[in-house]
Amino acid sequence: MSKLLAGYRVVESSMLLNGASTGMMLVDLGAEVVKIESPFLGDYIRLPETMQAHRQTNKGRRSLALDLRKDQGREILERLIASADVFVTNAVADRNRKLGLAYDQLKAIKPDIVYCQNTGFGATGPYAELPTHGQMMDSLAGALPVSLDADGFTRPNPRYLRRTGSMASGAEGTVAGAIYAAFHIASGLAHRAKTGEGCYIDVSSAEAVVATAWIAAAGQLNNPDRMGWWQDEANHRPVARYQSYQTRDGKFVLFCPEEKKFWEPFCDLVGRPDLKPQTRGVDLRREVQAIFHQRDRSAWLELAVEHRLPIGPIHETASEVRGDPQIAARGIFQEAGGSTFIGQPALVDGVRETPAATVPELGEHTAEVLAELGVTSAQIARFAAEEVTSARAHLSDHISNAIYSEPTEA
Numbered sequence: 001m002s003k004l005l006a007g008y009r010v011v012e013s014s015m016l017l018n019g020a021s022t023g024m025m026l027v028d029l030g031a032e033v034v035k036i037e038s039p040f041l042g043d044y045i046r047l048p049e050t051m052q053a054h055r056q057t058n059k060g061r062r063s064l065a066l067d068l069r070k071d072q073g074r075e076i077l078e079r080l081i082a083s084a085d086v087f088v089t090n091a092v093a094d095r096n097r098k099l100g101l102a103y104d105q106l107k108a109i110k111p112d113i114v115y116c117q118n119t120g121f122g123a124t125g126p127y128a129e130l131p132t133h134g135q136m137m138d139s140l141a142g143a144l145p146v147s148l149d150a151d152g153f154t155r156p157n158p159r160y161l162r163r164t165g166s167m168a169s170g171a172e173g174t175v176a177g178a179i180y181a182a183f184h185i186a187s188g189l190a191h192r193a194k195t196g197e198g199c200y201i202d203v204s205s206a207e208a209v210v211a212t213a214w215i216a217a218a219g220q221l222n223n224p225d226r227m228g229w230w231q232d233e234a235n236h237r238p239v240a241r242y243q244s245y246q247t248r249d250g251k252f253v254l255f256c257p258e259e260k261k262f263w264e265p266f267c268d269l270v271g272r273p274d275l276k277p278q279t280r281g282v283d284l285r286r287e288v289q290a291i292f293h294q295r296d297r298s299a300w301l302e303l304a305v306e307h308r309l310p311i312g313p314i315h316e317t318a319s320e321v322r323g324d325p326q327i328a329a330r331g332i333f334q335e336a337g338g339s340t341f342i343g344q345p346a347l348v349d350g351v352r353e354t355p356a357a358t359v360p361e362l363g364e365h366t367a368e369v370l371a372e373l374g375v376t377s378a379q380i381a382r383f384a385a386e387e388v389t390s391a392r393a394h395l396s397d398h399i400s401n402a403i404y405s406e407p408t409e410a
Contacts, residue, residue: 004348005031008189010086012036012061013101015043017134018118018205019090020057021178026086026185027356028344033061033088034080034369035360036068039390042362055339060356064370065363065389068099072388077101079373081109085192086185088116093128103200112198114188118181120173122204132205137173141209144168167220170213177205240278240285244314245292252314253292253300262310269307270294363389 005026010033012023020043023033035058037043042065045054064080067073077100081087087106089096096102096117103115117123120132121140130136138144145157145168170176181203188199210217241263242256257263267275270291278284292300297313304311315321322333322340334341336357343352366389370380384390 003030003353005029005186005189008032008085009034009083010088010185011080011084012088013096013099014088014090016045016090017053017057017174018120018177019088020045020054021174022088022090022116022118022181022185023061024057024059025178025182025344026088027060029182029186031086034084034365035061035063036066036077036080037063037362039065039067039363039387046362052339055359056341059341059359061360062365062369063360063363065366067388068101070386070388072383072386074100076370076373076375076383076388078109079375080369081106081113083373084110084113085189086114086116088118088181088185090118092119092131093123107198110198112192112196114185114192114198114201116181116185116188116201116203118177118203118205120177120204121206123202134172134174137177137206138170138209140206141170141173141213142167143170143173143209143213167210167213167216169216170209170211173205173209176208176212177203180208180211238280238282238285240280240288243285243288245289247292247297247300248294249296249298251297253297254312254314255288255292256310256312265307266309269303269309 008026008031010023010026010031012019012033013036014020014023023035027033035043042063043054043058045057066076068077087101089101091101094102097105100106103113103117106113106115119128120137121127121130127140135144145166146154147157149155171179181201184201184203188201192198241258244252244254246252257266264276267273272287272291275284275287295303300311301313303309313324315324321327327333330347331352332343332345334343334354334357336354339357341357343354346352366384367380370383370389371377375383380389
């Protein structure tokens with residue numbers, strides 16, 4: 001685990017992916033994350049059908065089961081917040097206020113708290129109260145365009161399936177939102193170190209999708225009359241020097257020698273100096289495809305590495321990506337406890353630390369955290385007996401019943 005945020009305590013109160021993914025980013029950067037969960041429901045991402053998402057996003061943190069509807073629960077919360085640096089939530093709009101978790105309420109306890117509310121659409125605006133799930137964030141940001149087929153069902157609109165140049169190039173909402181939330185939290189901590197002041201951070205994961213599609217958004221809004229080759233199939237066909245090609249073994253590469261310094265050496269290496277003057281056209285594309293059919297993909301990649309040519313593999317599945325020698329050499333995929341975990345896409349001082357892999361049971365660290373806050377053993381036992389902290393038996397059945405019979409907030 002990275003040590004960049006070591007020594008910082010984060011308190012997280014969230015359900016599903018917006019909050020959990022934010023906490024995951026901070027755990028991977030070395031922060032201690034204590035997740036407050038209801039003793040009677042918990043984060044229902046723990047259900048079997050979403051267990052792998054739970055294992056990935058909730059790894060490495062500690063779980064504190066706490067009933068915030070009770071006076072004793074709120075007293076424990078105040079002690080915990082007083083010891084914290086950051087608070088993370090994904091409750092929509094001002095829904096946290098009734099639990100004493102609104103920004104001004106926590107600021108009264110910890111004046112320099114860095115408070116981050118990461119929701120689907122943001123905490124202000126006409127949609128602020130709407131509960132959201134992941135693809136709703138993508139659709140608001142223009143990343144999921146659809147059309148109605150002849151059978152009467154909607155389908156992804158094939159006109160916008162190309163990632164580059166369309167709003168569909170934006171990252172998935174719960175991931176993009178968590179990245180921007182963690183970035184702003186780290187910036188908030190840096191700001192606090194300089195000024196002594198905390199801050200309130202309101203992240204819209206839908207806006208994060210827009211932000212990750214900034215190339216498309218800026219191009220469409222500022223130069224709408226110019227259509228790039230990536231936006232129109234008919235215009236795309238003549239492009240030969242920024243194109244995908246099949247290799248002899250049936251695999252694919254992306255070949256991008258737009259500059260002469262790449263294109264002309266390539267032509268010499270493959271014995272086709274006659275192609276140097278050409279820049280585009282269907283005939284050139286056919287010629288280049290014929291050239292790529294002469295070698296396996298591994299041979300083309302060896303040539304690319306040796307001569308510094310812009311040729312890269314095209315993968316489709318996670319297994320293919322994991323097996324790529326470049327990806328494997330850097331170690332973003334980590335195996336632990338029978339599961340594959342995905343780490344952060346950065347090395348710190350040349351090292352990728354092993355990501356946290358332990359996944360807490362609901363309330364697993366309750367007694368431990370309470371003891372750190374100065375709660376006595378007798379009080380801990382009493383809180384459990386009074387169901388201030390204890391988890392209900394047969395939790396998975398209770399979660400299922402709650403999800404499908406009661407309204408919930410995503």
